[in-house]
Amino acid sequence: MSTPTALAERHTWLRDAVFQLKAQLLTGRRQWQNLLAPPPRCRPDGRLAGAPVLASSASDLWNPDDTPTTWLLTAGKVENLRRATRRLHGLEVPAGAVFSFWRHVGQPSRRRGYVPGREIREGCVVPIVAGGLCQLSNALYDAALQAGFAIVERHRHTRVIAGSLAELDRDATVKWSYLDLRFRPPFTFRLEVELTADRLLVRFRAAGASPAGSTLPAQPRTASKLNDCYSCGNRTCFKHPGQVPARxxxxxxxxxxxxxxxxxxxxxxxxATPADVLLVPLPANGRGTGHAGWPRLGTAKMVALGLPARWRQVQLRLAARAGRNVFAQSLRADRQVALAAARRLAFDCTHLVVAQTLLPFLGETGALAGRTYDVLLTRLPAEVLHQRLDRAHAQHPASPTLRDFRAGPGFVEAESRALTQARRLFTPHHELVDLFHHKAERLEWALPPAPASPPPGQKILFPAAALARKGAYEMRRLAQELQVPLVVAGRATEHAGFWQEITTSPAGADPLAGVGLVVYPAYVEHQPRLLLRALAAGIPVVATAACGLSTSPGLTVVPAGDYAALRKAVLTALVPRN
Known part of the structure; x- marks a missing residue:
């Protein structure tokens, strides 16, 4: 048990009751004032997103001197900052309008996702819901001073934490709702608030303006001696939170x-360690889980999202039956799954490993802010994917499907930004590793077990649906020129009669039965499972680099869209069979 330290201040029930009463009265007065003359509400706007930075302020999120118990409050502070920054980022404040901190952040409460964080009260650092928001108000005040804005309302902290902006008299404490931070800009500016993995960043952007600087005299202050409810050891104090589980x-x-x-x-x-959490769409032991079902892995706690994942399956099935754009529908459904996952993230989670399909949407929720994260890459980034499809469309302008596999500009930008800020990227896809060679780590493809003896066969398999992005036009031309029949694995086609001049047959329950060569001239392929099965069975494969396979026996890799190289490789593979 820790030894009680000398208290900087003694706390009594009476003093605390007086404080609470004063706070209630002041809150009531402020709410009445806001009712009579509400401060304006600013709206997000992107017009000044590219304007010069007028002022900025940065501060560290994490305290290297934290103990396991005090760290928990710091993690709570970071979670509270995640909540608040989402309300402020991107706001455009008009010239002459009074910006109010609480008008835009709103009342912080558990119901709105705020958790216990640090607050200085009467000489002590105490745990309180939404504690730590003063780091954000400090940064806003600091930037407002740099920009030369008129300070309408600002309150100093009664105690000064060493290393904070309060030592430079550039702090602004806030308390819902009677202690507010308000300032008035002489020109329109854009407010940007961002949490990186370890810093809080505040930027003011404005067009054609220059910072006037503060005219307020700075009054440097000395750091105060503070008690800490989690570590002072004074358990007789009525404010002491009691036994706190160490993390x-x-x-x-x-x-x-x-x-x-x-x-x-x-x-x-x-x-994964026993302390980690696995958020999965569905458990593998459920019915109809399909590719969304995950088995239990090790001793980490597994949490299934359930209903959002089930509903996504239904939506995609209905979209396919109705002939709608399945890719566009999948993006909308992925967003709902990501929102459900974000709600399950614990505030003391400091690192994420995120599936690429959910990454941009988690960024949208603010869940990536204040955390490091790695990404499990499953496909080309949307920006590169669009370029690849554009190249395919240039070769096959009549294709009705190459315009389907597209995402909106907001998604493209969000995914690109999130991938850039990721710590590491993991994927078995060789092309993706090459694309992100500076921080991608390659996982080995999981090869299926080899059969007892390779199945003999003479057939040529096209292991996909007859779609342009899968190389169907190249495959059709090849079959026409070589006069060879094909086994086609997929049912979808570019249009009716696509294989009209080719002898084709649908693949059976075992697509590799009777197959002697697999040819796959795809522009896009993210999960080449059938190719892996063919290689494991000893069946030669001719495929493009887009299929993501590394050099291995029996595999010939050709560039996507290079028909001459494809034809040469297939003829070479057919020689032993003739």
């Missing part, structure tokens, strides 16, 4: 998973 000061990891890939399952099982 490791490094936090824990949450794996936000989506479609089941055996390569990712192997990675998760090797890296």
């Amino acid at each position: 490791p000061a490094a936090g824990r990891t949450t794996f936000v998973l989506d479609e089941y890939w055996p390569e990712f399952a192997r990675y998760v099982q090797a890296t």
